[in-house]
Every structure is written in structure tokens, then in C-alpha cells.
Amino acid sequence: xxxxxxxxxxxxxxxxxxxxxxxxxxxxxxxxxxxxxxxxxxxxxxxxxxxxxxxxxxxxxxxxxxxxxxxxxxxxxxxxxxxxxxxxxxxxxxxxxxxxxxxxxxxxxxxxxxxxxxxxxxxxxxxxxxxxxxxxxxxxxxxxxxxxxxxxxxxxxxxxxxxxxxxxxxxxxxxxxxxxxxxxxxxxxxxxxxxxxxxxxxxxxxxxxxxxxxxxxxxxxxxxxxxxxxxxxxxxxxxxxxxxxxxxxxxxxxxxxxxxxxxxxxxxxxxxxxxxxxxxxxxxxxxxxxxxxxxxxxxxxxxxxxxxxxx
Numbered sequence: 001x002x003x004x005x006x007x008x009x010x011x012x013x014x015x016x017x018x019x020x021x022x023x024x025x026x027x028x029x030x031x032x033x034x035x036x037x038x039x040x041x042x043x044x045x046x047x048x049x050x051x052x053x054x055x056x057x058x059x060x061x062x063x064x065x066x067x068x069x070x071x072x073x074x075x076x077x078x079x080x081x082x083x084x085x086x087x088x089x090x091x092x093x094x095x096x097x098x099x100x101x102x103x104x105x106x107x108x109x110x111x112x113x114x115x116x117x118x119x120x121x122x123x124x125x126x127x128x129x130x131x132x133x134x135x136x137x138x139x140x141x142x143x144x145x146x147x148x149x150x151x152x153x154x155x156x157x158x159x160x161x162x163x164x165x166x167x168x169x170x171x172x173x174x175x176x177x178x179x180x181x182x183x184x185x186x187x188x189x190x191x192x193x194x195x196x197x198x199x200x201x202x203x204x205x206x207x208x209x210x211x212x213x214x215x216x217x218x219x220x221x222x223x224x225x226x227x228x229x230x231x232x233x234x235x236x237x238x239x240x241x242x243x244x245x246x247x248x249x250x251x252x253x254x255x256x257x258x259x260x261x262x263x264x265x266x267x268x269x270x271x272x273x274x275x276x277x278x279x280x281x282x283x284x285x286x287x288x289x290x291x292x293x294x295x296x297x298x299x300x301x302x303x304x305x306x307x308x309x310x311x
Contacts, residue, residue: 008057030193032208032215090165100145150181225303236288
């Protein structure tokens with residue numbers, strides 16, 4: 001299965017241009033859509049989930065060709081064939097409500113009925129399998145109002161997986177989770193990308209680096225970079241430099257060098273600088289990670305954005 005997004009644009013009545021000619025080709029597996037809050041990620045996710053209309057562009061869900069007999073796979077027009085898309089779609093939005101007094105098993109059965117599982121025995125089997133897959137079987141009779149944030153997210157995945165979707169969209173799924181719940185949730189997602197297109201929309205760089213074989217970085221509605229995480233990290237080796245300074249020197253460093261990120265450590269500021277050559281004797285080389293890729297793309301040193309000149 002491949003999701004083909006071509007020149008999608010979307011503007012809101014208040015004048016905000018949420019998406020500008022977004023074009024992506026997303027194959028089977030985990031695909032990361034990375035960007036800051038307000039970058040246009042959720043707008044794109046809602047359009048893919050058939051909840052909003054784009055102003056321009058097209059989206060197609062392309063099934064692989066059948067081997068025997070040889071024939072092309074089915075092509076679904078996501079914008080104009082919403083009912084067909086919904087038959088194979090699973091969607092976990094950034095925020096979703098649950099009925100706090102409902103038990104997990106009962107509510108999941110209700111959603112299964114809505115999804116078309118009318119036969120009682122098969123419905124029971126599907127619900128049990130999903131509760132076990134999301135590690136909620138032991139708490140299936142507990143009311144959802146007593147679930148932790150991570151448990152609610154896993155319940156949301158169980159709902160999204162009803163009907164074995166071939167397109168699964170998860171929007172900011174780990175925001176607000178504690179570290180242990182985040183690890184459990186990411187392990188669950190990693191299992192789902194083997195036979196489906198799974199799009200992970202997030203502003204958390206670590207989520208993408210740990211899960212996704214391909215990714216795109218979006219900001220202000222535009223795609224800045226589309227790449228394989230490992231490949232683009234490798235391309236940055238020898239171009240990221242680090243120095244630990246007092247915060248009073250930050251303005252001086254920023255004036256003379258292409259600073260891509262800063263963070264506090266032990267009372268001092270760790271500065272990462274983008275440079276093809278060693279920027280000074282006090283800098284040391286750093287093995288580039290996906291965070292360096294992200295900030296380099298945001299600053300325009302890689303990808304489609306033009307860098308701002310150092311004044």
C-alpha cells in the first residue's frame with residue numbers, strides 16, 4: 001500500500017495558510033511527520049482522515065498489484081471516495097474523548113458494532129484480540145475514567161485498529177505520557193507498521209528516530225525535508241560542532257556562527273553549530289542525531305528552506 005499526496009494546499013477563513021503544495025509518497029511501514037506545533041501536521045492528518053477538504057491537490061491510496069493473475073492494484077481517491085477510504089482507515093487524533101463510566105471492553109464492543117462486526121462471536125474474538133494486543137486485557141472491565149494517559153492512548157489504538165486498517169494515522173500520540181508509558185506505546189506502534197501505512201505525526205524528535213524508516217519535516221505548511229532518518233543523519237557527519245559556554249557568550253557565538261540549537265547542561269549552555277569546517281579551536285565535532293537534522297532543516301542548512309544570513 002502506498003499513499004500518494006500531490007500538491008495539497010489548505011487555507012483557513014482567518015487567512016492562515018495551513019498547507020502549501022504538500023507532496024509526499026508514503027510507503028508501507030512507519031512514516032514520521034515531524035514539525036513544531038502549528039506547522040500544519042494536524043491539518044494534513046485531518047485531510048488524510050477524510051475529516052477536512054483540501055483547497056487544492058489530490059491524494060490517492062494505491063494498493064500493490066496482484067501477483068496472480070497480474071493486474072494493477074486498486075486506486076482510491078481519498079478526497080472524493082471518502083467512504084471507501086474509511087473502510088480501510090484507522091485514526092487516533094491528538095485529542096479524543098472517552099466515556100469515563102464505560103468499561104473498556106463494553107465500549108470497544110460498541111465501536112466494533114459501528115464498524116460492521118454484527119456477528120456476536122466474531123466480534124467478541126476481535127475485541128479480545130485487540131485488548132490483548134494493546135495490553136489492556138487485564139483491565140478490560142475497569143472504567144475508562146480510571147485509566148492513565150498511556151492506557152487511554154492504547155485504548156484509542158485498539159479502536160483505530162478495528163477492521164484491520166491498511167492506513168493508520170496517529171497524531172501526537174505520546175504527548176503527555178510518562179517515560180514508561182511512552183516506551184510501551186512506541187513498542188506497540190512499531191508492531192503495526194509491518195503490513196500497513198502508519199503515519200506518526202509528532203513534534204517529538206525521539207519518537208521518529210526510534211520508529212520510522214522514512215520521515216518528512218514540515219513547518220509553516222511546507223515540507224522542508226523528506227528523507228530516511230539514518231541516511232540524512234549520515235550526511236550531516238562532520239558538519240555539526242559543539243561548544244559549552246556561559247550564557248552571556250551566546251549572543252557573540254550566534255553573531256559569528258550558524259547556531260542551530262542550544263540547551264542547558266550543568267549550569268552552562270551547550271551550543272550546536274552547523275559548519276562545513278571547524279568553526280574555531282574551542283569547538284569539538286559531534287555525531288549528528290535526528291535532533292541536529294531537525295534544527296538544521298528548520299534553519300535552512302539542509303532541505304528546501306533558504307538559510308538566513310549570519311549578520
